[in-house]
Amino acid sequence: MTDQKPATAAVLIIGNEILSGRTQDVNLNYIAKGLAGIGVRLREARVVADVEKEVVDAVNACRAAYDYVFTTGGIGPTHDDITSPCVAKAFGVALHRHPEAVAAMEKAYQPGQLNAARLRMAEVPVGAELIKTSVTAAPGFRMGNVFVMAGVPSIMRAMFDAVKHSLRAGPPVLSRSIATHLPEGTIAADFAALQEAYSAVDMGSYPFFRQGKFGTSLVLRATDEPLLAKAVEDLRAMISRLGGDAVEEPVP
Amino acid sequence: MTDQKPATAAVLIIGNEILSGRTQDVNLNYIAKGLAGIGVRLREARVVADVEKEVVDAVNACRAAYDYVFTTGGIGPTHDDITSPCVAKAFGVALHRHPEAVAAMEKAYQPGQLNAARLRMAEVPVGAELIKTSVTAAPGFRMGNVFVMAGVPSIMRAMFDAVKHSLRAGPPVLSRSIATHLPEGTIAADFAALQEAYSAVDMGSYPFFRQGKFGTSLVLRATDEPLLAKAVEDLRAMISRLGGDAVEEPVP
Structure with a gap:
């Protein structure tokens, strides 16, 4: 027996820069086309501010409603990057420093450059799998049905392309x-x-x-x-x- | 006494064409910049499909949570244009043919051209005020704290610019x-x-x-x-x- 129902998805764009008008989002369109091509139905997208409660609530609403959730933005090293702890909170698990991510970043940085801020980029919710690409040592991750990706378009695309094959594809639209x-x-x-x-x-x-x-x-x-x-x-x-x-x- | 708290807003982008990847949205960025300029805080945006329940639910969630809601898309004459009936349903009121909208459209069309489909564009929820612009005879409308605008960027901009002065402005960000x-x-x-x-x-x-x-x-x-x-x-x-x-x- 095969499950004939097409898989569904939502996109969460996380970042004040989209809501302030500073940045024109281009990631949604890329994900939308990519999902249509493999027969996954993108049913909703949300842009949320860099505010813990709002990110946690949006992650929980969308992961319950759809087969897949793709987040973009908020996984860099600065204080406004709060996506990883928010996803951990949404799943009710702790954050931990992923050894494989640390190892990859140690290789990528000069000695002494891998400071505490950069090491935050190696922190993922317990149970998450890394999304690795050749464009950056700092990974995205998959936690349950939530795929957490960077906001910088070139990095986001590499991360999305890296996970696309793992999705439950249907006949392309x-x-x-x-x-x-x-x-x-x-x-x-x-x-x-x-x-x-x-x-x-x-x-x-x-x-x-x-x-x-x-x-x-x-x-x-x-x-x-x-x-x-x-x-x-x-x-x-x-x-x-x-x-x-x-x-x-x-x-x- | 003046209300010092800045007004808040959400944007609802209504349309399958954004979720399918056919169309790159550019309206959100325009609204975001416009609101920042008058000190209204854009707190959230959602892209929803042309599906009645999803539009009604999103309108109701956002109009309860924010001072203003701006919708784009879904007010044309074709069957996939469902925003006006959805907003009426969200407010629990009937749709009616607004006499002023009909009059404006009668002037704009050649005799015999104002068919049933086009007259749908004159239908607004009972109690709504029209948003009139010089770029099209078919109006947008304001219902309570919800501003319903076209999806075509040039028309959306004219409609947004027409209502911007009526919002509770604060110090610009x-x-x-x-x-x-x-x-x-x-x-x-x-x-x-x-x-x-x-x-x-x-x-x-x-x-x-x-x-x-x-x-x-x-x-x-x-x-x-x-x-x-x-x-x-x-x-x-x-x-x-x-x-x-x-x-x-x-x-x-």
Whole structure:
């Protein structure tokens, strides 16, 4: 017997810098695309401040609700990096200095450079497994169904790529996007009827303004390739019936 | 007597396109910067799927916890636009067709073009006030402490700018950022002590890689300008004591 239900996930972006507007998050989009590619459903994301109670509550809410939780940010050496102790608290376990992480960091730093602040980056909740990458000696970690990753995008990507293979993959979610210069309001009724006819295809409508012209991207997503192809065919027929143009465009 | 406590806020980004990875959100950053500028504290953001129960629950959780909630997305004419009925449901009121919205849309469309789908954009919860802009006839709305805005960035910005003046402003949060080529781990202990000494200044540390060199941006945020200036002076002295360079950089 195989579990046919797709795995679900949430992302927790931890950091005042996103909420203050200093930093534009780009990690969520990378994780979202990566999960779609392996058939894991990203159902929710939250941005939380560097405040213990808020991080602990968000970790506990999300790890109970979803199969996987991915956190980004807050695992560096400075006082505003509180993710690791918060995850330990959420799981009700202690933090400990992971010997393997210490060994890797001892190798990476010059003698005398591995100070107390840097050693904090070797501290993980008891029971956690390290997420190791070639881009930094300071690891991320997996604790239960929670994957704790760095906030710096290049490091986050390496950590996510390192754990992706370990997730319960399902059929990838395939996307096709048809652009038309018909406005959304002209398409809406027929498009809703098409969605009714294809309950296994998720259909979204996104207005755009390109090269001086308004238009609409109609995005269809499904795991069943032939069904998706049939829905796209029906969508093209619908657009043509409404007197519009239809051009397939790459899904970013 | 004036209420000295700064107002708090949350942002709800509503839309499958963010969670699927199709779209990179840029609205949160705009709202975050706008709120910081008028002294409203953005405490949380959530990205939720186009699923009624999830939107209703998120609206209710956030409107109870914060002074203001800003939603983006899901107020267009297509079947995946469910924000307005969800907000009505969250408040336990009916949706109605707002006469002023209908009138504005009648003016904007050619005769015969204002079909049922487009008229959905004139439906708001009973008791809601319209958020009108010059960029589109279809309005956003305010219901209680919840501001419902479009997802298209240009429209969202116009709507946010239209309501910003109505929020309870406080002293703006001022930010200063000092860049140094000292690594985070070298600064961490002294920087934590500086944070201890200035409880009214929020201090964050963000590593960077620029022009082939690693470094750290140290960001100090406070509403009290002289206090902030003094903390920056102490930060510069600290960096110099540690043998580092210090260059003030614009805060994005």
